[in-house]
Amino acid sequence: MSVDLSSTPRTLLVCERSSFQEEKNRVSTQVEQLRFNYKVSLLLPECNSLPSQLESVLDSFTSFYLIKQLPVYELLDKDFLETAVYQGNVYGLSYKTRIDEDNCVALLPNGRLCLSLDKDSFEVLGFEGKPSKFNHRTKSRFVISVDLTDRRMAPGGRGYQRLLTGLKSRLQLQTDFLLSHHPGGGASLQSLLSRCDWSEHRPQMSQRGLTELSCPAVHSCDPHSLLEWLGAVDADVTCENSSSSFLSTLACPEPKTTLSRALSVSVCGLLLPQDIQRLIDQLRCYLQQPRLESWVSLTVHGFADSPVSWGENEHGFLKGGENFYTLLMFHNHTYRLHLATGAHDACPP
Amino acid sequence: MKHLDQEEESGVYQRAVLKNASPYHYMKVRLVLEDETSRLSAVELKQFILTGLKTLHGEVGAAINFDLLKYDEDTLTALLRVYSSGLVKLWSSLTLLGSYQNQDCAFRVHQVSPFLLALTGNSRDLQLD
Numbered sequence: 001m002s003v004d005l006s007s008t009p010r011t012l013l014v015c016e017r018s019s020f021q022e023e024k025n026r027v028s029t030q031v032e033q034l035r036f037n038y039k040v041s042l043l044l045p046e047c048n049s050l051p052s053q054l055e056s057v058l059d060s061f062t063s064f065y066l067i068k069q070l071p072v073y074e075l076l077d078k079d080f081l082e083t084a085v086y087q088g089n090v091y092g093l094s095y096k097t098r099i100d101e102d103n104c105v106a107l108l109p110n111g112r113l114c115l116s117l118d119k120d121s122f123e124v125l126g127f128e129g130k131p132s133k134f135n136h137r138t139k140s141r142f143v144i145s146v147d148l149t150d151r152r153m154a155p156g157g158r159g160y161q162r163l164l165t166g167l168k169s170r171l172q173l174q175t176d177f178l179l180s181h182h183p184g185g186g187a188s189l190q191s192l193l194s195r196c197d198w199s200e201h202r203p204q205m206s207q208r209g210l211t212e213l214s215c216p217a218v219h220s221c222d223p224h225s226l227l228e229w230l231g232a233v234d235a236d237v238t239c240e241n242s243s244s245s246f247l248s249t250l251a252c253p254e255p256k257t258t259l260s261r262a263l264s265v266s267v268c269g270l271l272l273p274q275d276i277q278r279l280i281d282q283l284r285c286y287l288q289q290p291r292l293e294s295w296v297s298l299t300v301h302g303f304a305d306s307p308v309s310w311g312e313n314e315h316g317f318l319k320g321g322e323n324f325y326t327l328l329m330f331h332n333h334t335y336r337l338h339l340a341t342g343a344h345d346a347c348p349p
Numbered sequence: 350m351k352h353l354d355q356e357e358e359s360g361v362y363q364r365a366v367l368k369n370a371s372p373y374h375y376m377k378v379r380l381v382l383e384d385e386t387s388r389l390s391a392v393e394l395k396q397f398i399l400t401g402l403k404t405l406h407g408e409v410g411a412a413i414n415f416d417l418l419k420y421d422e423d424t425l426t427a428l429l430r431v432y433s434s435g436l437v438k439l440w441s442s443l444t445l446l447g448s449y450q451n452q453d454c455a456f457r458v459h460q461v462s463p464f465l466l467a468l469t470g471n472s473r474d475l476q477l478d
Contacts, residue, residue: 006434008374011463013367019360038472066477201477224371231465235428237418247391248416250430268475301470320460322467334360340464347366
């Protein structure tokens with residue numbers, strides 16, 4: 001049997017164009033649906049230093065907590081459910097667990113708890129779940145998704161008791177856990193934090209000034225070339241190569257211009273969609289001021305090992321686990337949005 | 350063309366889904382050598398990978414175009430770009446490269462993606478401790 005060596009696993013790139021003033025635009029829904037964001041990077045052309053209004057938005061990104069060795073049944077604690085989960089907007093994700101080999105846990109802002117477990121753990125736990133979409137033939141991974149706000153999952157209910165006993169006495173799943181809450185921060189999470197070993201973390205910001213940067217025509221450039229160029233800027237890869245160079249032939253897409261300077265800013269951590277939405281609003285205000293270049297680009301990377309990507313769609317890793325979007329905003333309120341996923345993902349919304 | 354420009358200016362909602370359309374794949378790899386003090390230049394590294402392609406896939410393999418986008422000599426870490434049709438051949442030959450100038454070596458593949466942007470935001474690099 002011969003195998004086709006030239007094929008690669010499926011990838012998806014959704015390209016949208018519209019205007020923020022157009023009724024059909026869904027940018028805020030799309031931003032809200034990618035829940036677990038790891039990194040935000042901005043590219044500001046013809047900009048020397050970070051404008052103060054943008055800096056204050058980036059500085060005010062919500063902090064998050066790292067809980068060491070959290071027994072997962074603690075997430076079902078009655079006090080925690082009442083003070084945090086039922087109020088909504090709690091974001092939780094297991095840390096340093098790999099979705100292609102470990103057990104992963106996510107707590108979604110709508111009160112849904114997702115467990116992505118290997119076959120052994122799933123059978124030990126003894127709770128209802130479904131085989132993962134991405135290896136349904138071998139059935140080596142299972143996904144449990146329960147709505148904690150549902151009546152049957154209320155403390156004392158049958159489903160609740162079954163999951164609690166499973167997690168407490170049978171599986172005894174423990175994991176390092178990232179937790180954040182909008183907008184309350186720590187106060188509503190205290191009932192959980194007080195029983196654990198935790199540390200508070202601020203999203204880490206870094207800046208890099210760029211000079212003499214070749215830049216394609218961002219309005220009309222084809223999506224893959226545009227994303228490649230943005231990636232090259234972000235990864236600090238030079239685009240000044242000749243087509244006959246031995247090492248690299250990567251070049252800036254034509255037609256191109258040269259930016260005398262640009263600023264690349266990035267923030268890393270567990271970042272909330274609400275904060276990103278505020279940043280987008282602020283960037284739109286920034287674009288309304290007169291400038292040499294009338295666009296900015298914003299890229300948001302999701303966690304590669306999250307059990308869900310957009311919405312509640314199952315997410316897997318395969319060879320990269322990428323799930324990110326790039327929003328290119330222009331002075332006249334129009335935008336270009338690119339949403340990308342790898343093989344183990346549903347189509348972005 | 351004029352019609353298209355007008356549409357773009359007016360901001361009419363357009364959506365397109367591209368499936369498997371990425372022309373390239375990108376790899377972040379690190380070379381691990383038995384003697385950790387030895388260093389390679391970028392040209393030597395590319396030549397070494399080309400040798401591997403030729404050994405495993407013959408002349409057809411040696412003809413695969415790939416680019417060494419970035420290389421850090423201190424950590425021996427490189428970013429590679431290859432046409433999607435050549436990814437499997439390049440990856441397999443990296444896996445089977447086991448010896449550099451009579452010393453054992455191995456390529457560690459850290460990340461593979463059809464988007465260069467994805468290689469700049471790997472959440473597995475998040476260090477909080």
